[in-house]
Amino acid sequence: MTRGQPSPDLADWLRLTLIPGIGGERQRRLLRAFGLPGAIFQASHQALADVVGDTAARQVHDHDASEHIATTLDWLAQPGNHLLTLADAAYPPRLLEIPDPPTLLYVKGDVGLLNRPGLAIVGARSATPQGESNAAAFAGALAGSGLTIISGLALGIDAAAHTGALDADGATIAVIGTGADRIYPARNQALARHIVAHGAIVTEFPLGTQVAAHNFPRRNRIISGLAQGVLVVEAALNSGSLITARLASEQGREVFAIPGSIHSPQSKGCHRLIRDGAKLVETAEDILEEAVFAGYDAPASPPPPATDATPTGTDPDSARLLVALGHDPVSLDTLAARTGLTADALYAILLSLELDGQLARLPGGRFQRLT
Incomplete structure (x- = not known):
């Protein structure tokens, strides 16, 4: 629900997602069994236990989330803040296609971007300068064609992709692994503010959620789920970007990868993806020619890589x-x-x-x- 228009049952949706020990899978089980969250909290202990077990059923009735709910409703009243439930018409339909859609989405910025065609660009945090340049160039060219660029606000490739889209006056979405009131890493605070002003920040995690390693793989499924395809720019063999690429493949999304030097550890993940069936790309047109992006005008390609010809104007x-x-x-x-x-x-x-x-x-x- 958007600012100023909270639904009567929004507090029940929040209460459902704040119950300890009841994650997304159990939340969806309860919703399938009882309908809207209000009916869940009116159900008997035995009816709940039949669906999620005795211990979880007790938590449903016993956990008091009233203070957190009040804080969230105050946050929602602030300009630019939105909260989408699985039942909202504005909930991104592409996320409904994935096996584990978030029950709630906290959004800062332009909520309408979540329903526009998009490409995720991900890669190494410890990216090479050339990798960051490639990410920015591809993001700028593709954003200029009308695609929303989606990434995770991390250092390296993610930040370069967001920046490239913004520099091209395009749209970008940052999916984060913390609460919407927490920005990580701190070095990207200014970038986050720029994204909120010209794009959107999205998370499924409640307000106040701090940095935790296990939240980022969960975040990655939303990055790929919101997009129609995922471009991996640089990735080591143990990179979290390969998790995003795997999730994208499982979700039926297109996977693209930029090749690199055979000597660079940051290229080995991309080379593995290409061997496993990802499309090798060298220009923005290589992505836009895919059927999933049919109807978009091909932009100018990112600058070609330097050749070994003698540079002009150099001693x-x-x-x-x-x-x-x-x-x-x-x-x-x-x-x-x-x-x-x-x-x-x-x-x-x-x-x-x-x-x-x-x-x-x-x-x-x-x-x-x-x-």
Whole structure:
């Protein structure tokens, strides 16, 4: 329900989701058995126990959530805050398709975005500069075509995807693993405010929910569930992004992946997805040509990757070094072997190129070309 229009039974919906030990599966069982939440709380102990067991049945009647409900209704009265139940007409139909749709959705921002066609862009938190650049470029191009970009507000690829969509004056949704009154990580506070102003933040977790590792896999099913497809930009083999991709496949969503260097740990997850059937993509058109996105005008492609041609407008030593860098992270010793330049000469050129935005300094004393 939207601000200023709370339904008479909204307190019962909140009460249902706040009962300890009764998660989404049991909530849906009770709803199937009794209908709306009000009928659940009017049912006898034995009737409840027949559905969810004796211990859970006692919790249904005994747990007092009145204070939390009052706090949530106060939050709902604030501009831009919304609360959707499974019974609301505005509840995203794509989420109703997944096996475990959230009983409630807390939304800050434009609730209408949840029903627009969207693509999820996910990837590594410890992304490479090139990975973040790719995420932003794809997000900007696809948002410019009318797709809503969906991600998880994490550092790295997620933040780059949200930023790319916003920079293109497009729409973006951040699905978070905390309460709607908590933003994690703190470094993304400013980005979160920008998203609320020009998009939406969504969570299934009650107000006050703090950071907990087990909440993020649950969050991931909503990211993929809201979207028609998922693009993985960078992911290590143990990345949570692979969980999102697996959930997307199980939900019948399209899965896309951007390939990378065979030497980069952050590319191995994408390469595995491609081997397992994900579509390899190099441009935004590769995504938009899929039937699921039929009807969208293809935008301009993200800038193509740099070639090994000698860059124009660059002095000969810098140009030689850029060619020697290639597109994979390399060490100073490798650059010295490739160029024949001394360490002092290399450091001077590398610093100049770094200040010019043409390369990035990576952990472990490595360097990577950005242009």
